[in-house]
Amino acid sequence: MIVCERKPIPAILEHLDGRRRVVIAGCSECVTVCHAGGEKEVALLRDLLLLAREGLEIETQVLTRQCDVEFLEALDPLVKTADCVISMACGVGVQFLAERYPATWVVPAVDTRFGGGSRQAGIWEERCGFCGDCVLHLTGGVCPIIRCSKSLLNGPCGGSQGGKCEIDKETDCAWQLIHDRLEGLGRLDLLETVLPPKDWSRARDGGPRKLVREDVQV
Numbered sequence: 001m002i003v004c005e006r007k008p009i010p011a012i013l014e015h016l017d018g019r020r021r022v023v024i025a026g027c028s029e030c031v032t033v034c035h036a037g038g039e040k041e042v043a044l045l046r047d048l049l050l051l052a053r054e055g056l057e058i059e060t061q062v063l064t065r066q067c068d069v070e071f072l073e074a075l076d077p078l079v080k081t082a083d084c085v086i087s088m089a090c091g092v093g094v095q096f097l098a099e100r101y102p103a104t105w106v107v108p109a110v111d112t113r114f115g116g117g118s119r120q121a122g123i124w125e126e127r128c129g130f131c132g133d134c135v136l137h138l139t140g141g142v143c144p145i146i147r148c149s150k151s152l153l154n155g156p157c158g159g160s161q162g163g164k165c166e167i168d169k170e171t172d173c174a175w176q177l178i179h180d181r182l183e184g185l186g187r188l189d190l191l192e193t194v195l196p197p198k199d200w201s202r203a204r205d206g207g208p209r210k211l212v213r214e215d216v217q218v
């Protein structure tokens with residue numbers, strides 16, 4: 001999922017200077033799962049903003065998905081009379097709303113942190129950097145791009161100690177994890193292959209990306 005975190009209330013209030021009629025738009029997908037922008041968080045943000053600033057008029061709506069134009073129409077009636085939309089979705093949702101409402105001030109209420117997951121309530125960990133050219137089949141299912149602090153494709157770097165990364169004693173060395181996993185699978189031979197330079201044009205370095213799949217187009 002896309003892991004997000006709500007901005008501090010003073011930062012959100014700054015977005016609202018000079019605005020009175022506000023719509024808070026949540027999303028039922030990733031931000032609901034990571035407790036940043038679902039029903040509960042939308043209601044809480046509304047109450048906190050009303051307490052913090054007199055004179056605000058706030059409507060709320062939680063969309064099925066903000067990153068999908070087919071679900072945005074539900075917001076149209078509310079936005080018609082608003083002078084500001086606060087999106088509690090990830091940055092994709094904020095931009096989809098900004099595109100749909102060119103004449104309306106659209107601002108983010110959350111920071112989009114990373115692609116990750118939760119193994120324990122209240123803790124999320126980064127797992128994917130969306131590089132566009134996955135190599136997990138070569139690294140035992142451990143991402144070297146995101147989990148190695150230096151994004152080494154051919155590790156380890158030599159700084160690992162006791163299985164921990166040299167940048168932080170709390171962080172596992174990704175290449176130790178890769179080694180241990182491949183050892184368990186009887187595939188240490190994979191470590192003898194020197195991975196070639198990655199094709200970063202499929203990552204963000206190649207500019208804004210677009211995926212076209214004719215098989216699902218209508």
Ligand code: SF4
Nearest residue numbers: 128129131134135143
């Ligand atoms: S190799 Fe790329 S696509 Fe695969 S998990 Fe890592 S960042 Fe994500």
Ligand code: SF4
Nearest residue numbers: 148157165166173174
């Ligand atoms: S210690 Fe391990 S995780 Fe840290 S930078 Fe070196 S190879 Fe990467």
